[in-house]
Amino acid sequence: MAIIFFMLLILSTLSLLSLWSLKKRFDPFEIFILFMFSSYWCQNFFYMLSSPYQRLRVVEEHLPFWSVRLQYGIIFPVLIMWVLFVLRSSHRLSLKILSCFAWVAGGVFIEKLLLLVGVLVSKSKSWYPSIDFVLAMIVLYCCIYVMEKLPPILRREMVLRNDGDL
Amino acid sequence: MMEIYEKAIKPLLPKHFDENEWYIIAISLIVGVAVYYITVKNRKLTWSEIICISLFDLQLTTIGDYFLAMPPYDFYDTIDNGSGEIMDIFLQNLVYPGTLLFFMHVYKSKKPQKWFFIILCTSILGLLELISVSIFHLFTYKTWSIYYSVLFYCFVMIVNVLFYEKLTTYLKKRNGGDSPPAR
Numbered sequence: 001m002a003i004i005f006f007m008l009l010i011l012s013t014l015s016l017l018s019l020w021s022l023k024k025r026f027d028p029f030e031i032f033i034l035f036m037f038s039s040y041w042c043q044n045f046f047y048m049l050s051s052p053y054q055r056l057r058v059v060e061e062h063l064p065f066w067s068v069r070l071q072y073g074i075i076f077p078v079l080i081m082w083v084l085f086v087l088r089s090s091h092r093l094s095l096k097i098l099s100c101f102a103w104v105a106g107g108v109f110i111e112k113l114l115l116l117v118g119v120l121v122s123k124s125k126s127w128y129p130s131i132d133f134v135l136a137m138i139v140l141y142c143c144i145y146v147m148e149k150l151p152p153i154l155r156r157e158m159v160l161r162n163d164g165d166l
Numbered sequence: 167m168m169e170i171y172e173k174a175i176k177p178l179l180p181k182h183f184d185e186n187e188w189y190i191i192a193i194s195l196i197v198g199v200a201v202y203y204i205t206v207k208n209r210k211l212t213w214s215e216i217i218c219i220s221l222f223d224l225q226l227t228t229i230g231d232y233f234l235a236m237p238p239y240d241f242y243d244t245i246d247n248g249s250g251e252i253m254d255i256f257l258q259n260l261v262y263p264g265t266l267l268f269f270m271h272v273y274k275s276k277k278p279q280k281w282f283f284i285i286l287c288t289s290i291l292g293l294l295e296l297i298s299v300s301i302f303h304l305f306t307y308k309t310w311s312i313y314y315s316v317l318f319y320c321f322v323m324i325v326n327v328l329f330y331e332k333l334t335t336y337l338k339k340r341n342g343g344d345s346p347p348a349r
Contacts, residue, residue, distance in 0.1 A: 029214075029336075029340070032218075033217060033218065033221060036218075036221040036222065036224075036225055037221055039225065040221060040224045040225055040228055043228050043229075043232070044228055044258075044259075047228075047232055058236075058237075060237035060238045061238055062238055065236075065237075065238055065239075069229075069232075073229075150217075153213050153214070153217070154214060156213075157212050157213060157214050157337075158340070158341050159214050159337060159340050159341070
């Protein structure tokens with residue numbers, strides 16, 4: 001369990017450092033807001049909707065608790081940021097859609113891994129990943145929506161002056 | 167339909183709809199009206215500030231409540247269940263961050279002395295928690311105490327004031343030294 005925790009800690013640190021590279025297409029202020037938003041949504045959705053149900057829970061020990069915090073608080077949101085980075089690029093539509101699917105499917109895959117290594121536990125008869133797919137799509141949609149709505153607000157208040165800020 | 171209700175909806179509902187649920191509805195309405203007032207009717211904070219402060223406080227709430235109220239720490243329970251229920255959504259996503267946003271609106275508009283403001287807000291939050299616990303049984307303390315809550319609120323207010331000061335300095339620099347307009 002300690003190995004998993006330290007792996008996730010290293011991954012979290014590296015992923016936070018990778019946010020710097022997003023400056024090619026995002027203003028630093030946008031990166032801050034979008035990261036906070038996606039982190040809040042990832043944590044809240046997966047925690048709020050899993051805690052009343054028996055389907056998926058965090059093992060009630062310190063290292064699994066903090067491992068899941070790192071996973072949903074930092075790693076998942078940074079990966080969403082990279083999906084948003086691809087969506088803002090001029091790459092083909094197929095690549096953009098692939099990146100969205102990859103995040104959704106990757107999230108469920110990582111949950112399954114955490115279930116197998118004992119960070120998460122399921123007390124129900126079976127774990128239906130379809131619910132997690134739907135939740136992940138809702139989270140991703142909300143982040144994309146905010147990414148689109150944010151620049152006009154920031155431009156109106158002269159935080160973003162023009163497209164040269166990107 | 168009954169199966170959907172039993173498996174999907176019932177775990178989210180309160181065990182008993184009593185005084186703590188009515189209290190949450192009442193304070194949610196009050197905070198909702200206060201947030202409407204400071205964002206629509208009498209907005210002093212810019213939208214950039216509102217968005218940043220709200221997200222910052224939502225993060226604090228998420229981290230704080232899930233750290234303090236969930237196993238393995240589990241210092242207290244909120245409302246009826248030890249796990250999340252629908253009333254937690256109002257508390258964590260509206261009441262806590264909305265109250266802090268209102269305080270920061272007052273901080274910007276009245277410009278009080280920092281430490282006086284922090285102590286005043288900490289006292290208000292402590293008093294509200296005392297009322298919530300003793301009269302409406304909103305929280306069930308396990309190894310927690312009201313004194314820890316006061317310390318925690320003091321920390322939250324200090325962090326909010328520091329964050330706001332840093333944010334306004336940063337936004338002023340972005341605007342070339344001028345305060346952004348609160349249109």
